[in-house]
Amino acid sequence: MSQLFLRRVVAVWFAAIYALIGLPLWYKLTTIYRAPLPGEYVSSLRENMHADVHVVVPVYVRSDTYKFPDIHRAIQAQADALLRSKPSTIDWSLQVMPAEKNQTLDLESDYVLTLVLDDFTGYAIPYDSKETVVFFDDTAVLSNDVPFFAAQTLIEHTFAAEWTHFSGSTSVQDENTLDIDSEMVISYSPTMHLSLSLLTGDGRPVAWDIESTLNQYFTPLRRFLSPLVNFTVDTSILPFNDLNLGSLHDVQDPSWQDLAHSVDLSELSSINHYREKNVVNLAIVFPSPEAGQLAFINATQDRPWQSFMVPQWGALVVNKEALPDNARITQDYLAPVIYSFACELFQFLGLSSEKADLSTPYTTIDSFKRIMTLKNLEQGVETLWSLVKLTNQFPQMSVPKRVLADVERAVELRLQAVELINDPKQGNEAIWNEALRLSNDFVQVCERAFFHKEMVQQNFFPQEHKIAVYLPLLGPISVIIFTGLIKALREKHGDDAEDHLNGKKSLKFDSDKPLQSEDTS
The missing domain is CATH 3.30.379 (Chitobiase; domain 2)
Incomplete structure (x- = not known):
């Protein structure tokens, strides 16, 4: 086997291993995993949002x-x-x-x-x-x-x-009509937190019978609304904080828009962190004795306070006078406050309009279930469509298997909810409760897929960045290997024979010097 043939074989093997094993292995190790999302199916759902829905x-x-x-x-x-x-x-x-x-x-x-x-x-x-x-x-x-x-x-x-x-009828004027799209309504969530705070303008000790009042007047309402929303409740007393209401003296018959210029509710909202996504607040405020009576409060002897509804926040109950020393707020005072707040809570949830009370709670709540179920289905499909658009926009973004599993689970939940909605023989309260629960789970799973940590962080390298990072390493190696391969393939047999003869000439004996033998004795 000649040396030229051996060099060519070695060069070809180096180039083959580099091209057939090295580069594919590098590409495989640097390629991110992208789970195959059902993009066409999600697109068809968005284009025909309610094509398979018939509410019966x-x-x-x-x-x-x-x-x-x-x-x-x-x-x-x-x-x-x-x-x-x-x-x-x-x-x-x-x-x-x-x-x-x-x-x-x-x-x-x-x-x-x-x-x-x-x-x-x-x-x-x-x-x-x-x-x-x-x-x-x-x-x-x-x-x-x-x-x-x-x-x-x-x-x-x-x-x-x-x-x-559903029918887009704006001519219906009925007290039972829901007001879900009102600016007062807090975004719906199956779990919500209710925060009750007692604020006093000074630091004198105060107690209130809030626990017994809630058990008697609010717990039945919580149970009645439990198919729609599950409330968690906390209570707190905050001294030395009257929301600066004592500075308002020239206001006459104010609304919340008038108070909003002087009252800052951000402190109440940031005191505690809740696991629930949405919070409804009830703040009962007593001014400090130094501020005196709040003349702008429309109060009576039986109702020494005035309630203000704060859009997408809750209710603010402002008392006209300060608390006396060592005061204890009893159920006689708290019961009307809780009742007023319950009526306002219907408005915050969108169950009643601004001027109407909840006169037919059973039918109204069932209608709310149906409307929110379909709104949840719309919201979930929009979230899935946003996920598909995001992955299509960034081809190098990782799409984990967990995201695909959540998308498949979301599609399954939607089909289950639609099956319940379309069945005319299953229209009782339990079925609509189940359909609402499935739609809530559908929204939750869709949001979990969209906000997956690997998707939110967007830890990916575009193709041009990948090449820029690895080019200083792959460039010299590629040049050396393929240059050596080309050089070996271009060599001729004459060059090899000449090199062989040159090697022999270098091994000739010098005739001027006698041969010497070693002494073996």
């Missing part, structure tokens, strides 16, 4: 006076026609069914339409049930107007919130 609400019809054999079909036809009269962003309908003779209906769980013969035509929605009572007279029966009256009452009053939000 079952309603049972019963009549105690007249027996109308086909009244449910007539009401169904009128309800469908009324819903088709308005363009709808979400496909929804009522499933009108007759109440069977021996069927037991739960008025707190099932929607029941009761037809009652009376001397006038009207309707009533009881406070403590989901029943809708439609009154009709004989004239309405003869003119066949009962189905239309019943359908109109159901859609424009019982389900006024759905009629407003």
Whole structure:
């Protein structure tokens, strides 16, 4: 084997190992993992947000006076026609069914339409049930107007919130209409924290019966709202802090916008850190004795305070006079405050409008569940779409397997929620509670995928940065290996023979010197 052939073999092996093993290994070790997200599916969901959603609400019809054999079909036809009269962003309908003779209906769980013969035509929605009572007279029966009256009452009053939000109807003026988009509303979250603070302008000792008052007047409300939101509560007393209300003397009949120029609530918001994402505050403020009476407070003997609603923060209860020495605030004082705050809490959650009280809590809360379930589905899809756009915008960004697992879990949760929403036979309270829970989990999983630590930190190197970092190392090695390979391939056999002869000439013996042998003895 000639030396030229050996050199060529060695050069080829070096170049092959470098090109076939070294470079692919370097590329593999420096390449980030990108899980294959279902981008096309998420894009189709965003383009047709509610294509697979059809909200169905079952309603049972019963009549105690007249027996109308086909009244449910007539009401169904009128309800469908009324819903088709308005363009709808979400496909929804009522499933009108007759109440069977021996069927037991739960008025707190099932929607029941009761037809009652009376001397006038009207309707009533009881406070403590989901029943809708439609009154009709004989004239309405003869003119066949009962189905239309019943359908109109159901859609424009019982389900006024759905009629407003799903069908885009702005003509409905009903006290039961939700006000979710109001600037006063705190963003919805399935878990919220309620912070109650007592502020005094001096350091004199004070006590309050807040625990017993909350147990008696607020705990029933917490249980009633538990399908929507779970409240955690803390209480605190803050001395030497009257929010600088004593400096306001020239204000007459103020609103919160008037007080906002002098009152700073950031200190109350930053005192504690809560695990919950959203916080509702109730601050009860007593001025210092030096400030005297707050003349701008509209107070009475039975109600020596005035409440101000702070948008997206909570309620501020300001007392007209300072506390006496060694004061103890009893339930007689706290009960009206908590009741007023409960009514305001409905507004902070979007359950009632600014001027109306929650007159039909059962139907209103169910409507809130349906609307928030669909809003959660929209929010989650938008989050997934933002995640897909982010990964497409940065091709070198890492997409961990955990993110893919969360996206797949989110898609599964959405399908489960949509299946419950679309089933007309599963429209009771427990089903809507489950659908809301699934949609809340859907939003949480989507946000967890988007805000994954490796995604948020964006620890990635663009391709040009990778080349710039490794070029000082790979450049010289590549030049040496491939230059040697080219040189070895360009050598000829003549050059090899000449080098071989030169090697032999260097080994010739000098004839002028005699040969010497070693003495082996």
